[in-house]
Amino acid sequence: MxxxxxxxxxxxxxxxxxxxxxxxxxxxxxxxxxxxxxxxxxxxxxxxxxxxxxxxxxxxxxxxxxxxxxxxxxxxxxxxxxxxxxxxxxxxxQAPTQTLQQNPTLQTYGYTGDQNTEKRHSIRIGRMTKDVTNEDDNGIGYRGLNIAYQYNIDENIAFYTEYNNADLNSEIIDGENYQIDSHSKDNMSFSGIEASAMLSTNNYQGWQFYLGLGLFNETFESFGESDTATGAVFTLGMGYDWQPVQLQFRVSAHNSSDYSDEVFKTNNELTSSNAVLQLGFDF
Structure with missing residues (x-):
């Protein structure tokens, strides 16, 4: 046991x-x-x-x-x-740890209208009228073609230039336009260029109100003879830009003693004004 x-x-x-x-x-x-x-x-x-x-x-x-x-x-x-x-x-x-996995985050950007790339160039074409009158509102009127180009330096400042070519269209008496014979129309015309610095409320999309100051040079043809006028030009205008299409209306006053002394050879003081309606394209 x-x-x-x-x-x-x-x-x-x-x-x-x-x-x-x-x-x-x-x-x-x-x-x-x-x-x-x-x-x-x-x-x-x-x-x-x-x-x-x-x-x-x-x-x-x-x-x-x-x-x-x-x-x-x-x-x-x-x-x-x-x-x-x-x-x-x-x-x-020991002391279990918790691992947090962070997914990379891509920064996103929201684009508004102010961030869009604005188009700085525009080319325009339109119809123009030019009246040359004395202090009694008597004179002659031209009608023709306008071609223009504008470069926007920024939202408010631009460089503008235009070319005009027109034929004699009417005689102005006391501010009223009267048709004249075709013989005079066919033998009297003018062409001119001008360049201006423009100051605008807005050079891009939307409403635009602006003024400009520059120089011009014009040549008047009359029955085979030509005379030249040069001087200063002052412009006022307004328009609307839809980007890329725009519509503009502008008037300009041309100041030069050459109208009286060289072109029309009169003792009366003459003034000249242009009115232009333009359709433009931005690029």
Whole structure:
């Protein structure tokens, strides 16, 4: 009976020993579980073999504790956030971290009308009238073609130039226009160019109100003879621009003593004015 009890006690002790595994706690916080296969007390070296077969050699200086403990499952997640994975390579993750993935954000831009690329150039074509009269509103009138170009330096300042070509159309008496014979119409004409600096409330899309100051040069033909007038020109105008189409109406006053002295050779003081209706295209 006594031998049977001793055998049972030995068997229980051996079974308990077989149920435990060697555990090495390292100073860096990692834990190695397996079977110690070498203990070199003289040199302070230990070797432990993990369940997966990997063998680790550890120095005594790296160890805080060696003991035997009941084996754990391959993966144990504890509430304190320590995760121990005993496989070929033990992985210890302390204080689980949360990784936030940030997707790159592309900056977006909203475009308004003010940000549109404004068209700086415009070319225009229209019909023009030119009246040359004295202080009693008596004189002659021309009707013809107008071609113009404008370059917008910015929203308010522009450079403007135009070319006019017209034939004699009427005689003006007391400010009233009267038709004249075709013979005079066919033999009297004028052509001219002018250039001005323009100041405008707006040179781009929308309503436009402007004035300008510049110089002109005109040539008058009459029955094979020609005379020239040069001087200053002052312009007032208004229009609307739909981008790229625009409609303009402008009037200009031409000041030159050449009208009296060179062209019409009269002692009366003469004045000249143009009126132009234009259809333009922006580009």
């Amino acid at each position: 006594r031998l049977m009890i001793l055998a049972l006690a030995f068997t229980a002790s051996w079974a308990t020993a077989q149920a435990l595994e060697d555990v090495i706690y390292k100073k860096d916080g990692s834990v190695l579980r397996g079977t110690l296969i070498e203990q070199d007390f003289e040199n302070g070296r230990y070797k432990i073999q993990l369940k997966g077969g990997s063998v680790f050699a550890i120095s005594k200086d790296e160890i805080t504790k060696i003991g035997k403990e009941a084996p754990l499952n391959n993966t144990v997640a504890a509430d304190n956030g320590v995760h121990i994975n005993i496989e070929n390579n033990p992985t210890i993750t």
